[in-house]
Amino acid sequence: MNTHDQAPIKQLLQQALPPVDEHAEPASDLWPAVLRKIDAGMAAPPWLDWALVAGLGVCAAAFPAWIPVLLYYL
Amino acid sequence: MQIDASSVSGDLLSRFRQGDIDAFETLFRLHQRAVFGWILRIVRSPATAEELTVETFWRIYRAHARLDPTRGFEGWARRIATHAALDYLRTQRPETELPIDLPAPARGDPAVAEEIRRKTAMALGRLPLKLRVAAILAVVEERPQKEVAEALGISVGAVKLRVFRALRLLRKDLAAQGIMP
Numbered sequence: 001m002n003t004h005d006q007a008p009i010k011q012l013l014q015q016a017l018p019p020v021d022e023h024a025e026p027a028s029d030l031w032p033a034v035l036r037k038i039d040a041g042m043a044a045p046p047w048l049d050w051a052l053v054a055g056l057g058v059c060a061a062a063f064p065a066w067i068p069v070l071l072y073y074l
Numbered sequence: 075m076q077i078d079a080s081s082v083s084g085d086l087l088s089r090f091r092q093g094d095i096d097a098f099e100t101l102f103r104l105h106q107r108a109v110f111g112w113i114l115r116i117v118r119s120p121a122t123a124e125e126l127t128v129e130t131f132w133r134i135y136r137a138h139a140r141l142d143p144t145r146g147f148e149g150w151a152r153r154i155a156t157h158a159a160l161d162y163l164r165t166q167r168p169e170t171e172l173p174i175d176l177p178a179p180a181r182g183d184p185a186v187a188e189e190i191r192r193k194t195a196m197a198l199g200r201l202p203l204k205l206r207v208a209a210i211l212a213v214v215e216e217r218p219q220k221e222v223a224e225a226l227g228i229s230v231g232a233v234k235l236r237v238f239r240a241l242r243l244l245r246k247d248l249a250a251q252g253i254m255p
Contacts, residue, residue, distance in 0.1 A: 006238075006241050009241050009244055009248075010213050010241070012194050012253075013194060013209065013214050013244070014213070015187070015190075015191060015194070016190070016191045016192075016194035016198065017118065017195060017198065017210065017214045019115075019214055019215050019216065020111060022111070024107075024110065024111045024120070025106075025107045025110060025111070026106065026107075026120075026123075026124045026127060027120070030110075030124060030127055030128050030131070031099065031103075033128045034102060034128050034131045034132060037128055037129070037132040038132060038135055041132065041136070
């Protein structure tokens with residue numbers, strides 16, 4: 001399929017999905033929502049980090065021979 | 075207050091990099107619209123784009139120490155926004171019609187045009203995510219391939235390849251439905 005062949009399918013796509021207006025903007029100011037999310041993120045415990053640490057701890061306890069290998073790759 | 079995005083100073087970026095919330099707000103005011111517009115191009119829903127814009131700026135704030143002031147803010151923000159949009163799209167059920175919350179121009183017989191439009195949007199929704207996003211940004215939105223490549227973290231050649239594969243798959247899909255583009 002060359003560039004010439006692509007023209008009709010491109011046109012069809014552009015008709016199906018009209019390009020977004022260059023001047024599109026949010027319906028409201030999103031800064032308060034960003035601040036709320038930052039505050040919530042700071043207040044919440046980083047559970048994923050702790051889960052990862054716990055998982056590594058369990059693995060290290062169960063398979064101590066892996067520790068040097070793990071340290072090598074870290 | 076309108077702020078000119080081109081006036082972002084190295085000092086502002088340095089202050090943001092150190093975690094200065096005022097500098098972050100200034101950057102947010104400068105780039106909110108551009109980030110929203112970029113995400114809207116990918117997800118096609120203003121409400122979702124608003125949520126993802128908030129998510130993007132949250133990610134940006136968390137990653138402030140990783141900003142390279144010499145490379146600027148805009149491209150970095152666009153890349154984070156693209157990742158946020160892709161993460162969202164990965165959680166969506168595949169093979170569904172893309173949301174079309176945006177008005178389409180009327181052409182020819184409205185019923186036929188609407189049917190073709192619907193089937194094309196469905197076919198686009200069935201494409202693998204990587205191909206779909208490349209096609210939307212490069213073909214529908216006609217963004218420069220270099221910009222698309224930077225946002226997706228791939229080479230310009232890879233963008234061209236993804237667009238080529240996307241269009242080929244679309245053509246096959248539409249042909250199977252009796253639409254011969």
